[in-house]
Amino acid sequence: MVRFLAMTANGLNDLNNPLTTSMLKPRVRFAPSPTGALHIGGVRTALYNYLFAKQHGGTFILRIEDTDQNRFVPGAEAYIIETLKWVGLLPDEGVAFGGDAGPYRQSDRKDIYQRYARELVERGHAYYAFDTPDALDARRQSEENFTYNYLTRSSLTNGLTLSPSEAQARVAAGEPCVVRLLVEPGQAIHVRDLVRGDVVFQSSELDDKVLLKADGMPTYHLANIVDDYLMRITHVIRGEEWLPSTAHHVLLYRGFGWEDTMPQFAHLPLILKPFGNGKLSxxxxxxxxxxxxxxxxxxxxxxxxxxxxxxxxxxxxxxxxxxxxxxxxxxxxxxxxxxxxxxxxxxxxxxxxxxxxxxxxxxxxxxxxxIQAADNAALATHIRPLAAAKGYATSDDFLAKVAALMKERVTFLPDFVEEGYYLFEPVRHYDDETLQKKWNAGLTPIFEELTARLATFEPFESGDLEGVVKNFISEKGLKPGDVLPLLRLAFAGTMKGPAVFDMAAALGRAETVERLRRFLAHAASFHAVGV
RNA sequence: GGCCCGUUCGUCUAGGGGUUAGGACGCAAGAUUUUCAUUCUUGUAACACGGGUUCGAUUCCCGUACGGGCUACCA
CATH class of the missing domain: 1.10.1160.10 (Glutamyl-trna Synthetase; Domain 2)
Structure with missing residues (x-):
């Protein structure tokens, strides 16, 4: 970031320089692989890319990295797109979003990678290799730490050990082969990471990575560099698992002669399991x-x-x-x-x-x-399908009331109907423990009278109801604690829930009166049996 | 094994050569609430270890330990 600001400052002095002017408007990409559901860590990567782009008035690009045909999973791409829409991180360019740097799906760019792979061979920074996967596996079996690199490549079958004409002939004959990066030993490769600072790798530790697979598809390494270059990516913000291979990526930029426009890197820390060791899976x-x-x-x-x-x-x-x-x-x-x-x-x-x-x-x-901060109408739209799934037929107006009453006591959206079920359906089970504590036969006429009074009381609003009921309670020489818990039972059946008069108002006059009648019936039978 | 990255309360983190090491989640207690919840208050709890450098290190350097990643014709 410090570096970024420095470069933008230079850009202001030199607007003719395409590199520095492009830095003023960063172009970043989120490049997931459609191999299954998008991991939540991927969403965070997308978020950081998005935030960085938007803060600087830049461009956020969605690129689909589907170069592994074996791991392709139908529906995964649609899942990625739906996720970005759901969380509101809409790409400015990309698969399903348009843009003039496409195509944005790597499987649609196969010929591009082949062209660049050939170019790298011609430039002397890559070579054809004819060793079969089986042959290499066998070497790995017999040699503890076998790596395809500057030490071993001379003992393998490739464009460096074969005569040029033979290698050409094999390629021309269509013999299965890959293209590998030619890593020269003895160089220190510096990756300037925006999160970690200068990270140094020794080229002699690096293997000759496969760039183009035998099936003609590129590996991540080649596709990533070619696309980032062609799509004019200025900043690569990705997970930490990519840090080790960034050295190879730097070599690729050099090999192509693109080091001047190489993006800056920022490698993100991983998201770990909530308990135990390892990354979240x-x-x-x-x-x-x-x-x-x-x-x-x-x-x-x-x-x-x-x-x-x-x-x-x-x-x-x-x-x-x-x-x-x-x-x-x-x-x-x-x-x-x-x-x-x-x-x-x-x-x-x-x-x-x-x-x-x-x-x-x-x-x-x-x-x-x-949820607490959301407005009731917005919550109502979320609750509507949940209520419908439960078979509750309700109005938006009522759902907004449910939202108002329940939003301070839920954690998840479905809690509105799970925890607040009594707002949607008649009480089917009363908390008899509380009933036993609070009820006595003498209350029957009092509740009957209260019910009658509420049947005609206007206006049927929470504050007014509270006033009239509390007056009624004191008229009868009772205390709120004698009656209110029982009203709660009448309306909800349980001792948990919103304020009693809020519930009554939301339920409406007819339902309130109905619930009081049913409660009285239950209390009478309970009393007869229970005490 | 090799290479690379990391390490502040249980967790997410702030901070940074001299601080009562701050906030948030969680947990605990109290207040408010006729219930539940919300809200508020308070409490709980951390610089991995060992060497340096320094008048002074949690902060800088080096080791160690621990954790993580990579090490495929996967991304």
Whole structure:
């Protein structure tokens, strides 16, 4: 970031320089692989890319990295797109979003990579290799630490050991082969990481990575460099698992002669399991009973079914807020950030270096805070399908009342109907323990009279109801504590829930009176049997 | 094994050569609330270890330990 600002400052002095002017408007990409449900860590990577781009008026690009045909999973690409839409991180360019640097799906760019692979061979920075995967596996079996590198390549079958004419002939004959990066030993390769500073690798430690596979598809390494170059990517913000191979990437930029426009790198700390060791994995969801994916995912087999934050009942804003603070913090004491506040506050230098443990309790707290702050009409739209699924037929007006009454006591969206079931359906079970404590036969006429009074009382609003009922209670020489808990039982059946008069007002006159009558019937029978 | 990265309360983190090491989640207690919850108050709890450098290190350097990542014709 410091570096970035420095470069933008230079750019202001030299607007003719395409590199520095492009730095004024960064172009970043989120480049997931469609191999299954998008991991929540991927969503965070997308978020950081998005925040960085938006803060600087730059461009956020979605690129689909589907170069591994064996791991392709149908539906995964659509899942990624739906996730980005749900959390509100809309790409400016990319698969399904248009743009003039496409195509944005790597499988649609196959010929481009082949062309560049050939170019790199011609430039002397890569070579054809004819060793079969089986042959290499055999070497790995027999040699403890076998690596395809400057020490071993002379003993393998490739464009360096074969005569040029023979190698050409083999390629021309269509013999299966790969293209490998030619790594020259003896160089120190510096990666200037925006999060970690200068990271140095010795080229002699690096292997001759495969760039183009025998099936004609590129590996990540080649595709990534070619695409970032052609798409004019200025900053690569990705997970820490890519840090070791960044040395290879630097070599590729050099080999192509693109070092001048090489993007800057920022490697993000990983998200760790909530308990135990290791990074968060998809199995942890089932193991700990928590979502680790944004959306529900239904794979081919039952054990490939995962629930997500959305179907668990999280608000996307809460997920974004939670994720933003998992590995980054601006330094103040603010915890709640809207997306636009995040765009404002984000900075790469405040990204933490250490891995962040996935703290589900904190995620729940964020959701609770966002539900509390949401307006009732908005909540009503979220509750509507949940209520419908339960078979409750209700109006938007009533749902907004439910939202108002319940929003301070729920954590997840489905809690509105799960916890607040009594607002939607008649009381089926009364808390008889409380009933036994509070009820006595002498109350019957009093409740009958109260019911009659409420049957005609106007206006049927919470404050007015409270006034009339409390007056009635004192008229009868009773205390609120004698009657209110019983009214609560009448309306909800349970001792938990919103204020008694709020419930009555939300339920409306007819339902309130009906519930009082049913309660009286129950109390009478309970008394007869129970005491 | 090799290479690379990391390490402040249980968790997410702020901070930074001299601080009562701050906030948030969680947990505990209290207040408010006729219930539950919300809200408020208070409490709980941390600089991994060992050497340096320094008048002084949690902060800088080096080791160690521990954790993590990479080490495929996967990304």
């Amino acid at each position: 998809k199995r942890d969801g089932a193991k700990f009973g928590i979502p680790v994916f944004p959306l529900e995912w239904n794979g081919a087999t039952p054990d490939e079914h995962f629930s997500g934050f959305r179907d668990t009942g999280f608000l996307p804003e809460a997920v974004i807020n939670f994720l933003a603070l998992l590995g980054w913090h601006p330094g103040g004491e603010q915890e709640i950030f809207s997306l636009s506040e995040l765009i404002e506050a984000f900075s790469i230098e405040h990204i933490s270096k250490g891995g962040a443990r996935f703290d589900y309790e904190k995620a729940k707290w964020f959701n609770q805070k966002y």
